[in-house]
Each structure stands twice: as C-alpha cells, then as structure tokens.
Amino acid sequence: MVEEAKKWEIIRKSREERPKIQSWTSYWDLPPASLSFPIKGCAGHTGDWRTFKPVINQDECIKCYHCYMYCPEGTVLIDDESGIVSFDYDYCKGCGICAEMCPKKCIEMQREV
Amino acid sequence: MAKTKIVDIVANPETKREYFLPGNATCQGCGLDLALRWAMKALGPKTATVSPASCANVVTGLWPKSAPDWAWFNMAFAASAAAASGMKHGLIAKGKGDYNVVVWAGDGGTADIGIQGLSGAAERNEDIIYVMYDNESYMNTGIQASSSAPRGTVTTTTPYGKAKKKKNVPMIVAAHNVPYVATCAVSDPMDLYDKFKKAKDIKGFRFIQILTPCPPGWRHEAQYTIKQAQLAVDTGVFPLFEIENGILTLSGKSKRLHDPTKRKPLSEYFSKKNQGRFKLIDDKLIEQLQQDVNEWWSWIDRYLVYQENLEI
Amino acid sequence: MVEPKFFEGPQKGNLAAAYAAMDANVDVITAYPITPQTTVVEELSSLVGEEEFIARNQKTQFMRMESEHSVAAGLVGASYAGARVYSATAGQGLLYMTEMIHWMVGARLPVVLSIATRGLTGGGWNIWADYGDIMGLRDSGIMIQLLGTHQEIYDSILMGFNISEHPDVMLPLFPAYGGFVLSHTSKPVKRVPWEEAQKFVIPKRDEWEHVWIDSERPMMTGALIMPQSFYAEFRIKAHEAQLKAISVIKDTMAEFEKRFGRSYGNGLVEPYKADDADVLMIGYGTIAKQAEDAVDVLREQGYKAGALRVRTYRPFPTEDILKYIKKTQIVGVMDRAIAFGNPTAGPLSTDIMAACQRYDSTRNAKILPFIGGLGGRDVTYDDQIEQFKILFDLKEKGEAPKKPYKMWGTYWTGLITGSDKVPQGEEEYFGDI
Numbered sequence: 004m005v006e007e008a009k010k011w012e013i014i015r016k017s018r019e020e021r022p023k024i025q026s027w028t029s030y031w032d033l034p035p036a037s038l039s040f041p042i043k044g045c046a047g048h049t050g051d052w053r054t055f056k057p058v059i060n061q062d063e064c065i066k067c068y069h070c071y072m073y074c075p076e077g078t079v080l081i082d083d084e085s086g087i088v089s090f091d092y093d094y095c096k097g098c099g100i101c102a103e104m105c106p107k108k109c110i111e112m113q114r115e116v
Numbered sequence: 117m118a119k120t121k122i123v124d125i126v127a128n129p130e131t132k133r134e135y136f137l138p139g140n141a142t143c144q145g146c147g148l149d150l151a152l153r154w155a156m157k158a159l160g161p162k163t164a165t166v167s168p169a170s171c172a173n174v175v176t177g178l179w180p181k182s183a184p185d186w187a188w189f190n191m192a193f194a195a196s197a198a199a200a201s202g203m204k205h206g207l208i209a210k211g212k213g214d215y216n217v218v219v220w221a222g223d224g225g226t227a228d229i230g231i232q233g234l235s236g237a238a239e240r241n242e243d244i245i246y247v248m249y250d251n252e253s254y255m256n257t258g259i260q261a262s263s264s265a266p267r268g269t270v271t272t273t274t275p276y277g278k279a280k281k282k283k284n285v286p287m288i289v290a291a292h293n294v295p296y297v298a299t300c301a302v303s304d305p306m307d308l309y310d311k312f313k314k315a316k317d318i319k320g321f322r323f324i325q326i327l328t329p330c331p332p333g334w335r336h337e338a339q340y341t342i343k344q345a346q347l348a349v350d351t352g353v354f355p356l357f358e359i360e361n362g363i364l365t366l367s368g369k370s371k372r373l374h375d376p377t378k379r380k381p382l383s384e385y386f387s388k389k390n391q392g393r394f395k396l397i398d399d400k401l402i403e404q405l406q407q408d409v410n411e412w413w414s415w416i417d418r419y420l421v422y423q424e425n426l427e428i
Numbered sequence: 429m430v431e432p433k434f435f436e437g438p439q440k441g442n443l444a445a446a447y448a449a450m451d452a453n454v455d456v457i458t459a460y461p462i463t464p465q466t467t468v469v470e471e472l473s474s475l476v477g478e479e480e481f482i483a484r485n486q487k488t489q490f491m492r493m494e495s496e497h498s499v500a501a502g503l504v505g506a507s508y509a510g511a512r513v514y515s516a517t518a519g520q521g522l523l524y525m526t527e528m529i530h531w532m533v534g535a536r537l538p539v540v541l542s543i544a545t546r547g548l549t550g551g552g553w554n555i556w557a558d559y560g561d562i563m564g565l566r567d568s569g570i571m572i573q574l575l576g577t578h579q580e581i582y583d584s585i586l587m588g589f590n591i592s593e594h595p596d597v598m599l600p601l602f603p604a605y606g607g608f609v610l611s612h613t614s615k616p617v618k619r620v621p622w623e624e625a626q627k628f629v630i631p632k633r634d635e636w637e638h639v640w641i642d643s644e645r646p647m648m649t650g651a652l653i654m655p656q657s658f659y660a661e662f663r664i665k666a667h668e669a670q671l672k673a674i675s676v677i678k679d680t681m682a683e684f685e686k687r688f689g690r691s692y693g694n695g696l697v698e699p700y701k702a703d704d705a706d707v708l709m710i711g712y713g714t715i716a717k718q719a720e721d722a723v724d725v726l727r728e729q730g731y732k733a734g735a736l737r738v739r740t741y742r743p744f745p746t747e748d749i750l751k752y753i754k755k756t757q758i759v760g761v762m763d764r765a766i767a768f769g770n771p772t773a774g775p776l777s778t779d780i781m782a783a784c785q786r787y788d789s790t791r792n793a794k795i796l797p798f799i800g801g802l803g804g805r806d807v808t809y810d811d812q813i814e815q816f817k818i819l820f821d822l823k824e825k826g827e828a829p830k831k832p833y834k835m836w837g838t839y840w841t842g843l844i845t846g847s848d849k850v851p852q853g854e855e856e857y858f859g860d861i
Contacts, residue, residue: 015637018645025180030661035598035638035669036536037662039648041185044139045177052144068122072305073342075142075149077134081126094138098145098331099339112339161643166505174652182648187641189508190650192527195501198493202456202502205489206509207641209455210634215641233501236494 014038044094049076053097055112057090063109064088070101070110120310131157140183141175145338147302147328147345148172148249152184152220154305155247155326158312161186163216164203168196168230170222171256172249187215196221197233201242216245216316223250223264227283238292238321245315245322248285251330259333259393266353267408268386268401269393271333277396281408286325287415290359294321297359300368301327303345304356307368311358318360327354335392344391352379352409353386355416364419374416382406430483432619439617441578441610445516445542445603446471447617448585450481450488451625452540453632455511458491458502462521463555464607465544469516484622496521500528500541507537508649510635512589514539518607519546519554519561526565532600533569533666535649536638538592542585543604544611545713547803556804557606559713559765563775565602569666571673572742575605576717578615580692583684586620587695590630590680595637596672606764608804609714620688628687670743677740696745698737701727702752705734707819710749711762712738712776715800715807719762722812733816738776746783753780754789758823760815762841764801772797773838796828800841811841 011034014021024042027033039045059070066086071079078091079101090101102110125131135156142149148171156163164187167173173190176183191199196219204217221230226248234246253271254260260273263283270277290297296318300308308326315322329344331337336344348354349369356370366374373379382402388395397405434447445468449457457476459469475481476490493499496517503513517525522543532539543562547554562572571591575581584603592601605611620628635641639649653659674696681695692698700720702708709719716737726733736752738745753759763774772778777797784790798815801807818839821829828834833843 012637015640015645021645027180027658030658030664033658033661033665035662035665036534037179037649037651037653037658038639039177039180039182039651041137041182041646041648043137045137045181045183046139046141046175049139049141068126071126072122073150075146075153075341076140077136077138077153081132086126091138096144098341099337100145100342103339104342161646163643164509164641173650176648177651179651179653179657182651184646184648186643186646188646188648189505190648191504192501192531194497195504195528195531198458198498198501199505199508201491201493201498202458202505202507202513203509203641204505205456205491205502206506206511206513209487209489209506209511210509212509212641215643232495233498236498239494240492 048093049096050093053095053115055097055099056092056115057095057097057099057101057110058113059088060109060111061087063107065107067106069104069106073100073104075100120306120313122306125157125309130160135161135185137183137185140177142171143332143338145331145341146175147251147330147341148175150302150305150341151249151308151326151328154308155312156186158309159216159218159316162214163187163218164207165189165218165220166191166196166200166203167220168225169193169256170225172220172222174256193225194229194233196225196230197237197246200244201237201240204243217243219244219246221246221248223248223252224254224262227264227285228262234289235292238289238294238323241294241320243319243321245324248323248325249328250325251328251333252282253333255330255333267405268397270396271393277401284412284415286323289323292321293362294323295319295361296322298323299325299354299356301345301349301354301356302329303342303349304368307356333393336390347380347385347390350380351382351385352376352413353382355413357416359419363423364416366416374420382409430479432480433478434619436618437616438614439578440467440612440614441581441605442467442544442612443471444578444582444617445585446475447619448582449514450475450486451620451622452514452586452589452629453486453512453626454488454514456489456491456502456506456513458493458499458513458515460493460496460499460517460521462496462518464546464611465516465518465521467611468542468544496524497528500525500532503539503541504528504531504535504537507532507539508535508639509641510633512593512632514541516542516544518544519548522561522565523548529565529570529600530568536598536666536669537600538589538598539600540585540588540592541600541602542581543602544607545604546607554803555607557609557714557764557801558803559604562602562604563765563767566742566775569599569670570742571599571601571670571740573601573603573740574712574738575603575610576714576737578610578617579690581605581610582617582619583690586625586629587680587684591673591676593630594676597669597676598636598638599666599669599673606714624687628684673743674745692739693737694748696740697748698739699752700735700737702734702736703755704732705756706732707758707760707816707823708734708736708752708756709760709762709812709816709819710736710738710776710780712741713764715762715764718807718809719812722809722816725809725813726816731816731820741776744779744783749780750783750787750790753784753793757793758819759793760796760798760819762798762800762815766799766802773836774799794822796822797838798841799838805842807842815839815841
C-alpha cells in the first residue's frame with residue numbers, strides 16, 4: 004500500500020527519467036499538489052491558429068535575423084551550419100511580425116489553404 | 117557595454133535555444149511572449165520565477181503541461197515581491213543562493229495590487245529582479261484599466277476613456293534608491309537582453325519595466341506589436357533609460373529624444389487609426405497627454421540636471 | 429559553549445514561542461508586528477544575533493516584512509525553496525494573510541505560524557483573547573492547535589515541525605493561544621537542551637517531495653486546472669492529509685513525552701477526570717485549562733464533574749472526543765469565539781454536535797453550547813462552576829434550565845443583560861453593570 008501511495012514519486016526523477024507528460028488515472032496515484040512539466044506545444048499545435056503563413060524568399064534574405072529577434076514565439080529557426088532561416092510551422096501562430104519587421108521585405112504572409 | 121548583436125546570440129547555443137517554449141498559449145503577436153523569451157535568454161536556466169496572477173499565469177500552460185523550461189511559480193496577485201524575497205532567502209538557506217529569483221508581474225500586479233510588496237522588497241533591497249511587463253491594463257481578465265493605463269484609454273471599465281494619467285512606476289521604485297532601475301520595450305529586444313544581462317550581475321533589488329503591446333487589448337493587428345512599441349518610444353511616450361546607483365542614462369532611441377523637437381508627434385501614437393483603445397482621443401486629450409508626457413520627462417530632467425551639477 | 433541567556437524559569441508566552449522557533453532551527457522567519465503577537469518577532473529579531481545561536485553557527489534569516497500578507501507570502505516563497513519557516517501573527521493580521529494561508533494549504537507547504545488570538549474589529553478595536561480570528565480559518569485546511577499553558581506554547585511549536593513537515597501531512601500548522609492571557613503573562617517555562625531538540629525535531633530535507641527548484645528538473649506550480657481535470661482531487665488530498673495528521677500528532681506527542689517527560693493528553697485532547705464524570709465540559713485554550721480547577725471544586729462538593737480540553741481542533745479529533753461523550757452523555761461545550769449565524773453560534777459546539785450525529789452511541793447525547801470570554805472578558809472559575817451546575821440540572825431534571833442569558837439555545841456566559849430584566853432570585857447569573 005505504501006508503494007502504491009508513492010507511485011507519483013516518479014516525477015521527482017531526473018529530466019530524462021521522469022515522464023515527458025504526466026498522465027494520472029485516479030485520485031490514488033496523484034502527487035500531493037499539482038505541478039507541471041515544460042513541453043513544447045503546451046497549448047497544442049498552435050500552428051493551427053494561423054490564417055496566414057510566413058514564407059521566406061531565400062534569394063533575398065540577408066540573414067540579418069530580425070525575424071528571429073522579433074518573433075514572439077521563438078518559431079523562427081536558424082540552421083546551425085548554413086545559417087538559413089526557416090519556420091517551425093507546427094507552432095508558428097502566424098502573427099506576421101516577421102514579415103512586418105523584415106528590412107528586405109522578403110517574408111510574405113500567404114493565406115493558408 | 118557594447119550592445120549585443122543578434123549574430124552573437126545566434127552563435128551561442130545557450131542563447132540561441134528557447135527557454136520559453138514555443139506552442140504556448142499567448143495570443144498572436146503577444147508582447148509578453150517576446151519579452152519573456154528574451155529575458156530568459158539573458159538570465160539562463162538557473163532562474164526561479166515568481167509570477168502573480170496575470171496573463172503569464174495562464175499562457176504558461178494548463179496543468180499538467182507548461183511552457184517555461186525553468187522553475188516557475190504562479191503566485192497570488194499581491195504576493196509576488198514578498199514571495200520572491202522569501203524564496204531568495206530560502207534558496208540561500210538551502211545552499212542554492214546562486215539562482216536568480218525573478219518576479220514576472222503585469223502592470224496591475226505591479227502598479228496596483230502589488231505595489232506594497234514591491235515597495236517593501238525594494239526598501240529591504242532584496243536580491244531579486246522585479247519585472248513589470250506593462251501592457252497598460254488588466255488583459256487577462258478582459259481588458260480593464262489599471263493605474264498604468266494612459267489617459268484616454270478605452271477599456272471595459274473605462275468605456276468613456278480613462279480620466280487619469282499613467283502611474284510612473286519606475287520613478288516610484290527609483291525613489292527607493294535601489295541599485296538598478298531600467299525601462300525597455302519589445303521594440304528593441306537586444307536592449308532588453310542587455311539590460312537583463314546587466315541586471316543579472318548586480319546584487320540587490322533590480323527593477324525592469326518592459327512595454328509589451330497587447331494586440332487584443334490595444335486593438336491593433338498582431339503584426340504591428342513591434343511598431344506600436346517603437347512608436348511609443350519615438351513619440352517620447354515611453355522613454356528608455358537606466359538608473360544605476362542613482363545615475364540616470366537614456367538608452368537606445370530615447371537618447372536623442374530628450375529634445376522634444378526630435379520626437380514624433382503624439383497624434384501618431386494616440387490615434388483611433390493606430391490603436392482601437394484610443395478611439396476617443398481628440399485634440400483636447402492630446403494636449404493633456406502632451407502634458408502627461410512632459411511631466412514624465414521632467415523626472416528624467418531632474419536626474420540629468422542634478423547629474424550635471426554633480427560633475428561640476 | 430555559550431551559556432544560553434534563558435533556559436528555565438518564568439517566561440512570557442510570546443518569548444517561549446520565539447525560543448521554540450529558534451530551538452527548532454528554522455531557516456527563515458518573516459516578521460510584522462501586531463498586538464498581542466509583536467513580542468514574538470521582537471524577540472526573534474534579537475535572538476538571531478544572540479551569542480548562543482551564533483556560537484552554534486545557526487543561520488536563521490530574519491526578514492522584516494511590510495505587511496502580514498507579505499509575511500505569509502514570504503513564508504510561501506521560502507518554503508517553496510525547501511526552507512523551514514516560522515512566523516507569528518494575530519487577529520487582523522491573520523485576516524490579512526488569509527489569501528496566502530489558503531495558498532500554503534493548496535501548495536502543501538509545511539509552515540508553522542503561531543497565533544496570539546485576539547478579538548476581531550469592525551465595531552471597535554479589541555486586542556484581547558478571543559479565538560474568532562483563528563476559528564475563521566477552521567475550514568481553510570490548516571492544522572489548528574489551541575494551547576492552554578506557557579510551556580505548551582514552547583513544546584507545541586517544537587513538535588509542530590514534526591507534524592507539519594511529516595511527509596504524510598505537509599500542511600501548515602497554527603498553534604494558537606490567548607492574547608495577553610498567555611502571550612504577555614509569565615509562568616515557568618523549560619527549554620529543551622539544544623542537542624536534544626535537534627535529535628527530536630524532524631531532520632531537514634534538501635527539498636520537499638512535491639516541489640523543488642532545480643535547473644535540471646524544471647517544473648511549474650500553481651497552473652490553471654480545468655474542472656474536468658484533477659482540481660477536485662488535489663483539494664481532497666489536503667483533506668486526506670488532515671486525517672492522516674491525527675496519528676502523526678499522537679505519535680509526535682508520545683515521542684515528545686518519552687524524551688522529555690511532558691505531555692498534553694494524547695496531543696489531540698487532554699481529559700481531566702473525564703473517565704468517571706457524570707457531566708463533561710469541553711472547551712479549549714486557557715478557559716478549558718481553568719475548568720480543571722472548577723472540576724476540583726465541584727468534586728469536593730460531591731459533584732462528579734469532568735473536563736476535556738480540545739488541543740487539536742483541525743484535524744478534528746472526532747474519535748477522541750466522542751469516546752468521552754459516549755460515557756457521560758451530558759455535555760457542555762464552551763466556545764471563546766462566535767461563529768455568526770451558525771446553528772449554535774459556537775464553532776466547536778456545532779462541530780461536536782455534527783460529529784455526535786454520525787454514531788448511535790452519541791446521537792442522543794445532550795449537548796449544551798456555551799459562549800463566553802469574547803474579546804478577552806474574564807471567565808472566572810465561579811462562572812465555570814455555574815456552567816457545570818447547569819449541566820447537573822439537565823442531568824437531574826432532564827431539561828436544560830432557563831437562564832436570562834440563554835438565547836437561541838446557547839448559554840452566553842457573562843452576558844450583560846441589564847437589571848430590569850433580572851428575574852427574581854437569579855441575580856447571581858449576571859454581570860454587575
């Protein structure tokens with residue numbers, strides 16, 4: 004019974020050993036108080052919120068990374084090797100700040116189809 | 117200190133990585149999202165954040181998922197400065213005094229309900245960083261005016277426009293003579309980054325106010341978040357400065373805006389076309405707002421004049 | 429080895445509390461003055477710099493806060509970090525920190541916070557003993573102990589950490605004692621020698637089991653929980669912890685008695701000649717302690733009176749109280765607090781009546797609610813003898829006697845009723861106006 008009651012202690016383990024997402028099925032398994040674990044997409048696939056998606060013209064891009072800097076969400080990706088800019092469409096909410104702030108105006112907001 | 121460049125950020129894996137994870141519940145174009153993202157790049161993972169009731173308590177994730185990839189404590193509205201003070205002392209007692217303890221509070225949680233705790237912690241010179249992310253109203257509850265909302269703002273509790281001017285919180289905090297007070301805006305993330313970086317290495321009470329436009333609350337389109345903050349700075353409505361040990365320095369674009377003639381006209385910012393919340397602003401209100409802005413700058417002038425005399 | 433300035437002798441209740449917190453080796457103290465608690469934090473501010481503690485390398489941090497709300501918030505923050513924390517407050521201060529007290533319970537933080545109870549204000553300031561302040565938090569999830577002597581204050585705070593920080597419990601504990609009657613008067617108090625106190629008090633842990641600050645194991649607490657998610661379950665967990673605390677309190681009391689030879693009943697209730705009593709008076713705090721004198725006087729007169737002091741009010745010691753009610757069946761319950769609009773106007777009497785309803789053996793017990801001593805008004809042991817006589821009346825005549833100060837089924841001991849309403853022959857029941 005004691006072991007049963009301490010089932011929840013798995014969440015105390017290291018980041019690698021603990022579950023990525025807590026999933027409890029009953030009162031008896033729960034920890035004494037609620038705590039949450041960080042995960043990308045805690046609000047779901049926020050890319051689904053988009054009406055317009057940013058599309059970059061790589062030929063014009065000067066790699067100034069203003070898009071990376073101004074992106075509220077952190078969904079502008081920069082390749083470690085090539086430095087080429089791309090977007091994380093899973094989570095990009097489509098606010099359009101990157102296109103607005105691009106000094107070369109080489110990001111276009113295209114309607115999602 | 118030379119301004120950090122974006123290439124330096126991208127070159128360093130520690131700053132390139134995201135601490136405030138993507139896919140959180142902030143709205144499109146959220147100023148808070150951008151501010152927190154850059155603040156954490158400066159502060160790093162050895163940080164414990166205490167955040168009073170605000171958007172930041174909700175957008176960070178419904179249980180059991182969360183967006184902050186570091187220790188985050190949601191807190192009761194009026195309690196954050198005191199809780200952070202206690203947390204710092206608790207961490208010292210447990211041999212973890214090297215953690216940054218940061219309050220991440222909205223303008224309501226700072227200028228209104230949280231100001232007693234803020235003042236108490238500032239007076240005790242607690243070793244914490246207090247951040248006021250200022251979107252100039254209670255956005256989480258559905259856009260109600262706070263004392264940090266500018267005159268004329270239309271909110272759900274000021275349907276005829278707010279009759280009173282915006283409260284000058286950084287100067288209130290500066291009057292406590294704390295080691296560091298700074299203002300920044302999401303229009304200049306590198307300036308924001310540098311100010312947090314500087315604050316991190318200072319011991320004692322540090323206060324940073326960030327102007328974080330809110331598209332649904334300010335009633336502008338999401339892509340204009342940065343432009344709104346830029347305009348607030350360029351018109352002189354929101355001066356950027358640092359006060360280190362009592363010495364004020366204007367920073368970023370505000371450096372050359374001490375001269376009022378260099379500022380953009382207020383009507384560019386306070387206009388119905390620019391932001392829906394300013395729909396009731398007329399010429400008479402613009403005059404009053406100009407007066408408010410002048411008063412705001414007069415506090416900066418007092419510092420500058422005093423500092424000039426110091427040098428003599 | 430530095431000689432302690434105080435080890436044994438007459439000591440004020442508040443100072444006994446301060447020494448207990450230091451002897452429990454607390455990490456963080458947050459402080460704000462409020463009468464009649466003030467001298468607790470005054471003393472602590474001085475003790476943290478006292479040679480005795482410095483020589484032991486005790487690093488208790490004293491935080492001078494700017495309000496009670498911040499006192500409680502500071503405790504929450506420090507406790508989140510895993511620190512052992514203590515503070516003290518009273519009356520209005522307790523009300524002001526209420527929000528954070530609920531937070532401690534929800535977050536399951538083991539705080540020990542002592543209360544020098546005082547009357548609440550609105551109609552007029554009052555700073556004297558009245559449990560209305562702490563009783564207002566009886567359903568907040570905190571553990572409440574109501575103390576009767578100066579020594580008990582010291583002992584209860586020392587024991588408090590063992591209960592509060594017990595892994596099965598993890599709830600805040602509020603030891604409460606009457607303002608001025610205990611806080612500012614002196615009676616003999618004996619400290620536990622430092623080394624023995626350290627052996628007795630629960631060992632400190634690096635972090636609590638359910639919350640931590642670690643950059644390698646990031647986590648968030650206090651997130652929004654949807655109705656269909658586990659919010660209700662987490663609330664019920666706190667109730668479960670309250671019930672689990674019952675055995676922890678008993679065990680802690682037994683261990684304390686074994687080591688130091690002092691005890692307060694079983695930690696939950698303290699009976700006095702209750703086993704063979706014909707009538708039983710249940711109460712709490714100093715009034716219940718004084719009832720023991722009334723019992724002695726009545727026993728000399730041939731009345732078999734008994735008293736029961738409820739020492740732990742939350743968790744509610746149902747079994748231990750009902751055990752005695754089952755035996756006597758004629759019971760008075762004396763409250764020094766008023767719960768406006770509740771069935772008996774007394775918090776304890778209503779609780780006891782409710783508990784009695786759950787069992788056949790107590791369902792038909794005759795229970796009379798008494799309320800007195802509000803706002804620090806004296807309740808003499810003559811008053812208490814009078815109360816017992818009412819119970820004996822009930823026992824002999826089968827009916828609760830009418831009294832001018834009996835209203836709505838409750839006896840308002842010491843009520844000033846005015847001379848024109850004094851029925852002939854019953855003057856002795858009234859206060860002299």
